[in-house]
Amino acid sequence: MLLINCPYCGERPELEFVHGGQAHIARPGSPAECSDQQWADYLYRRDNIKGVHAERWRHTHGCGRFFNALRDTTSDQFLATYKIGEQPPVPAQAQPRKATA
Amino acid sequence: MRDLSAARQGPYVAASPLVRPLSPMTRLLLRGGADARAAALAALGLPFTDTACRAVCASGRAGLWLGPDERLLLAPQSQLMELSERLSAALAGRAHSLVDVTHRQCALEVSGPQAGVLLNCGCPLDLDPSAFPVGMCTRTVLAKAEIVLWRTGEHSFHLEVWRSFAAYVSKVLAQAARELTA
Numbered sequence: 001m002l003l004i005n006c007p008y009c010g011e012r013p014e015l016e017f018v019h020g021g022q023a024h025i026a027r028p029g030s031p032a033e034c035s036d037q038q039w040a041d042y043l044y045r046r047d048n049i050k051g052v053h054a055e056r057w058r059h060t061h062g063c064g065r066f067f068n069a070l071r072d073t074t075s076d077q078f079l080a081t082y083k084i085g086e087q088p089p090v091p092a093q094a095q096p097r098k099a100t101a
Numbered sequence: 102m103r104d105l106s107a108a109r110q111g112p113y114v115a116a117s118p119l120v121r122p123l124s125p126m127t128r129l130l131l132r133g134g135a136d137a138r139a140a141a142l143a144a145l146g147l148p149f150t151d152t153a154c155r156a157v158c159a160s161g162r163a164g165l166w167l168g169p170d171e172r173l174l175l176a177p178q179s180q181l182m183e184l185s186e187r188l189s190a191a192l193a194g195r196a197h198s199l200v201d202v203t204h205r206q207c208a209l210e211v212s213g214p215q216a217g218v219l220l221n222c223g224c225p226l227d228l229d230p231s232a233f234p235v236g237m238c239t240r241t242v243l244a245k246a247e248i249v250l251w252r253t254g255e256h257s258f259h260l261e262v263w264r265s266f267a268a269y270v271s272k273v274l275a276q277a278a279r280e281l282t283a
Contacts, residue, residue, distance in 0.1 A: 001225055008153055008169055009239065013225040016242060061242045063153070063168035 002076065007083045008063045020056030022046045023068040024088075049073055054088050057081070113268045114209065117275035118282065119219055122267075123208035123259070127181040129174040129188070130167075133197030138172060141199075144191035145174060145184065156238040156251055165238040165251055173249065173261070178203075206249075207267050211274065212257035215281050220250070220258060222277035230255060244273045 002014040028034050028042055047053070053073050058066045070079040070088060080089045114122045131141050139149045147157045147164045156165045162180075165173040176184055181203065188199060211220060217228035223244030227233060238251035238259075246269055249261035262270045 010153070012241075015225065061247050062240050064171065064240070065168060 002078075004057065004069070004078055005081045006059045006062060006065070007067045007081050008065055009059060012059065012062055016059060016061040018058050018060050020058050020066060023054040023056045052079060056084075113271075114207075115268065115271040115275040117271070117278040119213045119216060119278050120209055120211050120271055120274045122271075123210050125178045126203070126208065127174075127176040127178055127184065128202045128206055128261075129176075129184070130200045130202045131172045131174055131188075131197065132168075132170050133192070133195060134170065137192055137195040137197035138170070140191040140195060141172070141174065141188055141197075144187045145176070154237050154239045156236055163251075165249065167238075167240055167249065173202075205263060206261045207264055209260040209262060209267070209271060209274075210253075210257060211260060212254075214256050216256050216258055219274060219277055219281060222280075223273055224248075224250065226250070228252075243270055246270050246273075 003011045004014055004017050005011050006017075025042070025046075028038065031039060034042070050073060052070050055069050055071055056066055057069050058064070066084055067081055068084060068086070068088065069081045071077065072079060082089060114120075131138065133141075135151070138151075142149045142157065142164050145162050145164065147159050147162060150157055150166075151169075152166065153169075154166055156163055158164070161177050163175040165175065167173050174184075181201070185201070192199065213219075217233075220228055220243065224241055226239075226241055233252055235252050235254060238249065240247065240249050242248070243250075243260075246262065246266040248266075248270065251259040251261075253259050260270070
């Protein structure tokens with residue numbers, strides 16, 4: 001079974017976790033000043049990365065906390081996990097990258 | 102007040118040699134900052150620790166780490182009113198949430214040399230004493246149900262199961278126990 005390293009609890013089996021979508025998406029400071037396009041981008045548009053992806057995960061059946069993870073979408077390997085609010089660590093093997101437009 | 106006598110008899114628990122229901126107890130769920138957690142544990146006469154996945158217990162009461170800001174407080178059934186008053190006094194002025202979940206859950210004890218093997222029928226955690234030592238507690242899953250698992254001894258585990266899952270969890274364990282003892 002795939003083990004995910006919860007920053008609070010340590011390595012736990014995958015089925016205690018739920019995926020929470022792409023990480024590091026900041027809500028616009030003043031939504032009223034956003035154009036419809038900007039707001040729609042914030043709500044719906046997500047990267048579809050082949051490679052290292054920064055994602056939110058939640059340890060639902062454990063400590064209940066959200067945290068962030070760097071996962072390689074091609075191999076399903078977790079390169080790092082870190083707490084919400086922390087900067088993503090740079091894994092030795094790979095750099096996080098944005099999807100090309 | 103609503104008659105709770107039916108509820109006090111406890112939910113149906115399937116019989117099996119390694120699993121027994123524990124007597125009713127007081128359960129309080131505390132969430133709050135470090136000051137509130139420390140004050141609550143002190144009010145219960147428990148030592149304070151912030152170590153992840155560890156339970157502290159003293160004189161029949163226990164504080165189980167469920168999350169960084171979350172503790173499950175267990176105590177004998179008769180102490181609910183006394184502890185509620187003591188906690189209200191200790192937590193006054195501190196941001197916190199304290200919920201009485203006494204009747205939400207029931208407790209099972211799984212014991213015997215094969216207790217860990219039995220739990221591994223539906224729980225994927227590594228229950229070897231080196232990885233899951235005595236005193237470790239955590240929320241986890243057992244088959245399709247969420248449980249709180251607390252190792253109280255080398256060969257005994259305390260399970261907190263939501264009432265509506267108690268029949269299911271005990272049946273899963275009873276079936277697995279049949280395979281172990283066959």
